[in-house]
Amino acid sequence: MTTMAETMDYDEVVARFDPVLGLEVHVELSTATKMFCGCATTFGAEPNTQVCPTCLGLPGSLPVVNGAAVESAIRIGLALNCDISPWCRFARKNYFYPDMPKNFQTSQYDEPIAFEGWMDVELADGDTVRVGIERAHMEEDTGKSLHVGGADGRIHGASHSLLDYNRAGVPLIEIVTKPIEGVGDRAPEVARAYVTALRDLLRALQVSDVRMDQGSLRCDANVSLRPVGTTEFGTRTETKNVNSLRSVERAVRYEMTRQAAVLAGGGEIVQETRHFDEGSQTTSAGRRKETAEDYRYFPEPDLVPIAPSADWVARLRETLPEKPAELRKRIQQEWQLSDAELRDLLNAGAVEVIAATVQAGATPDEARSWWVSYLAQQANTRGVELAELPIGPAQVAKVIALVNAGELTNKLAREVIDGVLAGEGEPAEVVAARGLAVVSDDSALTAAVDEALAAQPDVADKIRAGKVQAAGAIVGAVMKATKGQADAKRVRELILERCS
Amino acid sequence: MPSISRAEVAHLARLARLAVTEEELDTFAGQLDVIVSSVATVNEVAAEDIPPTSHAVPLTNVFRDDVVREGLTNEQALACAPAAEDGRFQVPRILGEEQ
Amino acid sequence: MTEPTDSAALTRLTAAELAARIHAGEISAERVTQAHLNRISEVDGAVHAFLHVDTEGALDAARAVDAELAAGKQPRSALAGVPLALKDVFTTNGVPTTCGSRILDGWIPPYDATVTRKLREAGVVILGKANMDEFAMGSSTENSAFGPTRNPWDHDRIPGGSGGGSAASLAAFEAPLAVGTDTGGSIRQPAAVTGTVGVKPTYGGVSRYGLVAFSSSLDQGGPCARTVLDAALLHEVIGGHDPLDSTSIDAAVPPVVAAARQGADGDLRGVRVGVVTEFAGEGYQPGVLSSFHAAVETLRGLGAEVVEVSCPNFEHALPAYYLINPSEASSNLARFDAMRYGLRVGENGASAEEVMSATREAGFGAEVKRRIMLGTFALSSGYYDAYYGQAQKVRTLVSRDFAAAFERVDVLVSPTTPTTAFPIGERVDDPMAMYRADLCTVPVNLAGNAAISVPSGLSDEDGLPVGLQVMAPAMADERMYRVGAAFEAARDAAQGGSLVLGCPSVPGTVEPQGSGA
């Protein structure tokens, strides 16, 4: 038992120490196939069904680079204001691990495809921080291990592990920041804002699903502290398993308070990998390595160099979407939002999704009303950001279009959205599967109206007598009889017609 | 000339995942030393300004279209596995953390 | 020609002769295949050229060719129906592939190498898998985990390596064709010491997909045969662009068959031949040098213009090669880890890491472990620049030597190996002595160009075969075929027939000989 406090009060931390951050984000590209073979990348497939000799590392197999993945890498690099290397190679990173079929990762080492860039990151109060980008390079993902026999599926205490190589070879782009210095007490917020902004950018580029919950966006947070007023970097730790934007902020904050307590107690920070625990919101040390890793990088002889021509890069530059910051400026004008309104939308993480919904055909008002009300409630219930909901702008736009076409009522539209959120497929599939189409067939509706009028003769008489507001009761009865699938406006018209 | 010690050979064996015997440590230390001193003559070549060659044939930009190709079935994938369970490769408990 | 009636006579024919007879309907592919299977059961107990004989698969493939010909179809290729021995380093769907290693004992690949697929599509009959040094590491085939192959010329001697099985199967008349791989000489050196023909095509000329990697930037599959024309015919079957191999050259196969036929006319006027001055002198067996000099005179006699050419950096090729190949191998062989396929030992509660180490220790032989250790060393931090990095620079210098030489001459020639076949066991405990067998062959692998070894004669001291190496620029493979075929025709005419027909190759038991005995 230690008498020393495990963490230091945050105000004291930032009074005494200056944090330095480094963020490494791995993005899984949403290409149809893997980085070096033609296997599908569909998330959630049955284990070891999206594998071939190459991604299983079978003897004799060889890699061939996915051209679409290289284009995505270059577009990401350009969007991050990076230089694109005119000539670069893949390298082998050699280390043994059962989730890696070849026991080397095909990655890039000293010749990344994109380097020396930056991204402006807006904070909640409107301040902007420019984050330097050191590099963005291409590599491949590993397989997934399932640890059996231990507690909570953790690796420690497991009797054995089971490996699924469907994910092995999925294209990854690793984006590494330069050290982020001088942000002081705002370090946790900056970390979160950076990952959020990066996610929005990647989504706008349409290169990745950027789903932190599914691991298509993963963040490792490097944190070190140095006494305020000094310039030399302290020893850093690298925290992994940070699976949500909220966790990015919490992990950085926790690490700052932990490291400060160690340093204040005269201890030393160990350079190590730490694991973020979602439950306790703390980090814990990974297994210490007995010997320093020596990855023995060398140029991958099975792949030839990549030499993007200036022409190719220029063509890819033209495909870049509007930058998020520019998009916001434009949208504020077009939607005539006050600064406060825009800030609200920004804080709700709603600007990009609304804009994308508008892009997909909805009006700004329609898009806004769905995202800030019903969808915001759903996100809130699930504890995720709007953009993390398993429904996308294109699907929301489709639902809006169905409402406008009279094929869905608002109530039915909500049910369709529920279906999409529940993973039942595209809106049209949910409509068909749940039988949610509006009953717009007049003869069916007329029969229902007649039945309701017959059931409530007194109300029918009132309507006939000119008390139009009494029609509400009949509308209600018809809606009930049609299980809400009737178009209420049309029902009212029919009632008035029958009673005239 | 670097002389390769027994300890260094043991370190290399760990990196290469070879559970070498004590006897092999001695044999390899001796043989590697001979080989390394012989091949060290590459350092006698003045090559400061010479670019290294990693690939024999100067090709660049060899890409594949992003089109799904049929791979192996789960049965084919697992057919030669030393052990399998639930459609997955079964391996002994893993000590180290993922990298 | 008289029609050979007995099975043994069929095995003496060249691939071209067999194909002609099969395609003309004079003899069935099945009978040709059966003749070779008979020969294998007769002599392979002594020679041990094969690790696996696929009797049923071979006969099925032969019958399929016969059925197509009987139905009036054109032969699928110039070699349809001709049997072949495939080095056990190429994957074969449903047929064991071991690379001569315990670690892959029992592995049945679920896919065909591109070379395997092309052979099948061409109707070539794959008899089985040829023995080799484990993972192609060696120059004697003594490093096979399944026992050495014997040289048919003298069962107490090595057949060369790593493709000793491929070469011995030809010299022992078990197969008229074989496919090998050449990383530092593994096709040419066995060809030289068995009196057969071996070709290392231009790097990228033959797909490496399904060729179990030893040293990726050097490995190249290629044809082995008893005549230059047969090698050319096989080259055209297995060569060509493969989208599954990123280092495959997207161009037509050089016109090697036409060149071999042209060369057989025996006219080399206008062809400039360079003799590499560095490949002579100390360490070269006198009989090898005299056979080489006689060969050069023969070329001159055919009208070639012969000049001496110095390639000063070739002397650094061997050390560079012995840094690059172990480095790449240490990485390529990391996948053999007991997790997904192959051998697994030492479970019983051990961790994955322990099982990996125990399996690799038990499954790899001494030479493989030695190279993994050497490669791990050469790539490790602190040593990379001095070893691997420097070797890659030497590679540039060797390529420049070739480029400069090919400004002056069309082809370069040298002995293929410094010595003839050495006795089994002689060099197993002396890695450097073993490595020197590759002295003349490795520059070509480093630079990625092409070379052929053609029998030049028998060495005066020991009566064993000597090989003439002809080297050509990248993607100009046809040049060496022309020169090789011209030399072969002249030599055969002068000596009254093909050298390999003189191979004693007497079946019989040999005393088992332990390594180093």
Ligand SMILES: [Mg+2]
């Ligand atoms: Mg990485």
Ligand SMILES: [Zn+2]
């Ligand atoms: Zn695959």
